[in-house]
Amino acid sequence: MTVLLEVADLATHYAAKDVTVRALDGVSFTLREGEVLGVVGESGCGKSTLARTVLRLVEPTGGAIRFLGEDITRLDRRAMVRRRRQMQVVFQDPFGSLNPRHRVGEIVVEPLEVHGIGDRVSRAARVAELLALVGLPADSAGRYPHEFSGGQRQRIAIARALVLEPKLLIADEPVSALDVSIQSQIINLLAELRVRLGLAMMFISHDLSVIRHVSDRIAVMYLGRIVEIAPTADIFERPAHPYTQALLSAVPHTDATRRRERILLSGEMPDPAKPPGGCAFHTRCRHAMPRCSVERPLLVPRTIEGGAVRETACHLY
Ligand code: SF4
Numbered sequence: 001m002t003v004l005l006e007v008a009d010l011a012t013h014y015a016a017k018d019v020t021v022r023a024l025d026g027v028s029f030t031l032r033e034g035e036v037l038g039v040v041g042e043s044g045c046g047k048s049t050l051a052r053t054v055l056r057l058v059e060p061t062g063g064a065i066r067f068l069g070e071d072i073t074r075l076d077r078r079a080m081v082r083r084r085r086q087m088q089v090v091f092q093d094p095f096g097s098l099n100p101r102h103r104v105g106e107i108v109v110e111p112l113e114v115h116g117i118g119d120r121v122s123r124a125a126r127v128a129e130l131l132a133l134v135g136l137p138a139d140s141a142g143r144y145p146h147e148f149s150g151g152q153r154q155r156i157a158i159a160r161a162l163v164l165e166p167k168l169l170i171a172d173e174p175v176s177a178l179d180v181s182i183q184s185q186i187i188n189l190l191a192e193l194r195v196r197l198g199l200a201m202m203f204i205s206h207d208l209s210v211i212r213h214v215s216d217r218i219a220v221m222y223l224g225r226i227v228e229i230a231p232t233a234d235i236f237e238r239p240a241h242p243y244t245q246a247l248l249s250a251v252p253h254t255d256a257t258r259r260r261e262r263i264l265l266s267g268e269m270p271d272p273a274k275p276p277g278g279c280a281f282h283t284r285c286r287h288a289m290p291r292c293s294v295e296r297p298l299l300v301p302r303t304i305e306g307g308a309v310r311e312t313a314c315h316l317y
Contacts, residue, residue, distance in 0.1 A: 021272050038212075044272065055084065
């Protein structure tokens with residue numbers, strides 16, 4: 001399948017007071033057309049910065065972002081706006097991302113107007129089509145965001161993101177602001193839309209059990225870097241990196257007769273302004289050895305069962 005997105009050694013550093021915060025510190029991965037990549041890690045690991053940097057809402061400090069083979073890292077603002085037609089985003093807080101003074105129809109149609117697509121009649125038809133696609137009532141276009149529940153507002157945000165027929169949807173913690181009972185409805189909707197529309201997705205979450213249902217592969221992030229990336233079933237059956245093992249130990253096994261050993265991580269994630277040397281995880285890793293505090297492990301690919309590839313950044317492998 002065609003490679004849609006290729007991210008190579010991407011870095012995003014911020015100056016904060018007297019220090020440099022390495023929010024992203026050399027991230028590389030590819031995403032194929034129609035594929036869903038889950039991105040998981042604790043709060044502060046850089047996953048939302050990754051979403052914003054890929055979209056160039058935040059400017060990268062180094063590295064490259066290629067979309068359908070084109071290097072978009074240094075496209076000027078106008079060219080980037082055109083490119084973003086094919087790269088859309090849904091954020092965590094559906095209320096904060098919808099203009100409360102605009103009717104839903106105005107919110108969903110806005111991207112078509114900005115890009116000069118269609119006329120009044122075709123745009124109205126497209127809005128109606130999108131609202132039906134995300135499961136909202138036909139009269140929603142004339143109502144305001146505050147008249148809807150949290151889950152429905154996230155459906156509005158998804159309709160707006162899809163109105164331009166993007167190839168890539170970045171969903172940044174799309175369900176974490178919603179009630180647990182509503183979360184699965186939105187996850188199922190995204191999984192269904194992905195199949196119907198052939199969408200590729202980066203699905204970002206702090207919760208492995210949330211991204212399990214939608215992702216083909218999962219990238220695990222720690223302190224601005226990817227420490228492991230592998231097919232979803234493989235991550236859940238045979239987590240290799242000690243950090244992945246710890247994250248996964250909190251998730252119940254799909255097979256109720258099997259239990260995972262609970263691994264409690266000691267301490268908090270270190271400050272990204274003062275990352276530990278060597279392997280950034282060595283201060284919390286139960287397998288750490290002397291080499292780990294001085295030598296940074298690289299993400300090394302290995303072919304696993306079925307010819308798939310798993311990449312792990314750990315001196316144990
Ligand atoms: Fe643990 Fe060392 Fe592997 Fe880092 S490189 S995860 S510290 S064993």
